[in-house]
Amino acid sequence: MSAVAHVALLHDGKVLVIDGRLPELEVDEDVAEHEDERFTWALDLVAADVYLAPMLRVEKDRYLDIVGCRALPVPDGTWVTPTELADPAVVELMARTLPELDEPPTLRPAWFHRGWYDEVEAWVDGELAVTGRRRTGVMRVSRVWSISAVLRIPTDTGDVWFKGSCDLFRGEAGLHRVLAEHFPDVVPELIATDDSRGWLLMEPMRGAGESDRAPGADVALAARWGDVQLASLEIIDELLAAGAPLRGADVTVAGYRRVVSESRELAQLTPEERTALTAVTDEVEQMVHELWDCGLPNTLDHGDLHLGNVAYDGSVLRVFDLTDACVSHPILDGYHLAHFDDRRPSESALFAAFAQPWREAFPDAQVDRAAELAPVVNLAFQADTFHRIALATEPASAFELGGVVAYLLRKVPAAVAEARR
Template sequence: MASLRSVTTTPNADRSSQEWRDAALTWVSDALARHGHRITGPVQPRLRPWSLVWRVPTDVGDAWFKANNPGTRYEAGLLAILSRLTPDAVLRPLAVDPERGWTLLPEGGPSLRDVLAGGDDRVARWERVLPAYAELQRTVAPQAGVLLDVGVPDHRPERLPRLLDELLDDRESLRPGEPDGMSVELHERLRAYRVEFAALCRRLDEMGIPATVQHDDLHDGNVFAGTCGYRFFDWGDASVAHPFGTLLVTLRSVAHAAELVDDDPALSRLRDAYLEAWTDRYDRATLRETAHLAKRVTTVSRALSWRRALATDDPARDGYAEAVPGWLGELLAPTLV
C-alpha cells in the first residue's frame, strides 16, 4: 500500500544539486542537437512537488523539459505512446527517457486558457474540444494493455473498490481527525459506503464501454489551441480507466470559470458533445447514465492521482496534502450532470 511518503524519490531527489542539473542540461542539449538546434540562454525553472519543468530557450523558440517525480514518472512513457497512436492530438516529444521520467517537448502554442482570455465563448469552444479528446480516447482504447505495461496506473472500475479500501487504510494520506485531514465521522461514513461503491463500479463495468487513457485533469490549462487544432498535454494524473471519468474535472472547471450552477443546461450540452463519439454503439440515455456513474466513482481516481503526485519528500507537498482527503470526501457529494 502506497502512502504519501512511501515512494522513493531517487531520480529527482537531488534535482537542486549541480550534478543533477548538469546531467539534465546535457540530456536536453544532446536531444536538441539531434534535431539540429541548440540552447541559447538560461533555463527558467518551475518546481512543483510532482515535477520540475524548465522553459528552455533555443534558436527556434522555447522547448519544455519536464522531470517527473516517481509517483508520476510514467507520464514520459505514456506520452511517447500517445504521440505514436494519436499524433494529431498530442505534441510529438523531441526526446523521452521513461526510465528517469524525463521529456522534452517543443513549444505547443497558445493554451485554451489563453484563447478564452481573449473573449471566446467558453462553452462553444469546449463543444469542439471534447469530441477531439473523445476521439483520442477511442483510438487508444485497444492499446490500454500497452499503457498498463509502461506503468500507467490501473483505475478500471473493477479495480476501484480495492483501491478505495487501500485509501481508507492509508492514515498517513488521510490523517483522519487532523485539522487539514479527513474528519473521523466522514472516514466512518466512507467505510460504510464501500458496499454501495462496489455495486456502482460493477454497474459501470457492466455497461461495456472499454477502458482507455483518462487524463483526470482536463481543463483549459492543459489543452493547446493553436492553428494545428487541439492538442492535449500534462498527462501526469492520467490512468487507464473508464473514459467518461474525464467529465468530473472538465465540467467542474468549465462551471467554475463560466460561473455556471451545477445543473446549468450548458454543462449538459458539453456532456452530450463528449458522449456523441459513442453513439454509434450506445443509445444516449445509456451514455448519460454511464457518465453519471463514471463521474461519481472518479472522485476516488482523483484522490489516488493526488496521492501519487505527493509521494515525495519535497516539503512543498504539505501545501497540497488536503487534496487526497478532499477528493475522497467528494465521493459522497451529489452528482447532478
C-alpha cells in the same frame, strides 16, 4: 488569498539580504496562473536560475524558497549567514534544510539533487544537435515541485520545453511517446524522450495559458477527446507496455478503500463526516463495479482532463500534462472535464459532445447510467490518485496538495445519495 514567499539566494553558505531581510514577494494564490509564475518571479527577484530545495512552508500563507545561481553570475549585495537572519522561523527552517542539500531525504525529487541540471543540459544539447539546433542561454525554471520539473530552454530557433516527472509518474515519457506516434496532432510535439529517466523535450504550444487560450477550447476538447479514446482501443497494449497503469474497477475499489482507511487527511474530517463516509463505503464499491458493467471498455484516460491541461489557439488543440494518464473507464474523463470549472458552457452540453462517439460506437452501452454513476466513481478515482501522490511525496512538501483528499471525501456521501435516485 495572498501569500508571502521569502527568497533565500544561497552562495558559499551565505544568503543575500536587502536592508537586513531576505527579499520577498507576494503572490495571489487564488489566481491559477500564478502557481507557475511565482517560481519565475522568485528567481528573477534575486537573479537566480535554480531551486536548490523544494518550496518550504514557514507557516500559513508564508513560504521559503531556497535558490541558487548555477549558470548565472552571483549578484553583488549584502551576504550574511542564515543564522544572522532576523526571522527565527526562517532561521530554524533553513537550519533543518541546508544539510539536506548534500544528503537529500527519501522521496525528494531528482531535480533538487546536485548534478541533475548538468545531466539535463547534456541530454538537451545532444538532442537539439540531432535536429540542427543549439541552446543559446540558461535553462529557466517554469515550475519545480514534488511531482514534476518544467524548464524553458532558449534555442537559436526559439524556446523549447523540458519536463521531468517524479518516480511515481516516470512512465509519462514513454506514454507520451506512444501517443505522439499515433495522435501527433493531439499531444505536444515531441523533440525527444528519455523513457528510463522520465524526461520529455517538447516544442512550444500556442494557447496553453489562460491568458492566451482561444475561446471554445472546452467545446473543441469535448468533441475531440472521445474520438481519441475510441481510437486508443487499438493501442491499449502499447500504452500499458509504455508505462500507463491499468486502473480498472478492482484497482479503483482497492485504492479507494486504502484512502478511507489510512489517509492522513481523514483527520481533517469531523467525526460526523467520517461516520457518513464510512456508512457509504460499500455503496461506493458497488457503484464502481456498476460503472464498469455499463458496457464500455477500458481505454486511454487522461486522469485530470480540464482546460488547465489544454493548449488551443482557435484551430490547433493539444492535450498536455499526461502525468495521471492511465488505462481506465472513458466516462471519467468526460465527467471530469464537464464539471471541473463552472466558467464554461453547460455541463450537459459538454458531456453530451464528449459521449456522442461512445454512444455511436457502443449503442447498447448504458451511457446515461454511467453518467449518473460518474460523480461518485470520479471522487473515488481522484481520491486514490491524490492519496498515491501523498504517499510518494516527502513530508516537507505535503502541503502542496494538502487538503485535496479531504475535500474529495467530504463530497462522497452526497454524491452517493444523488446517484441512488
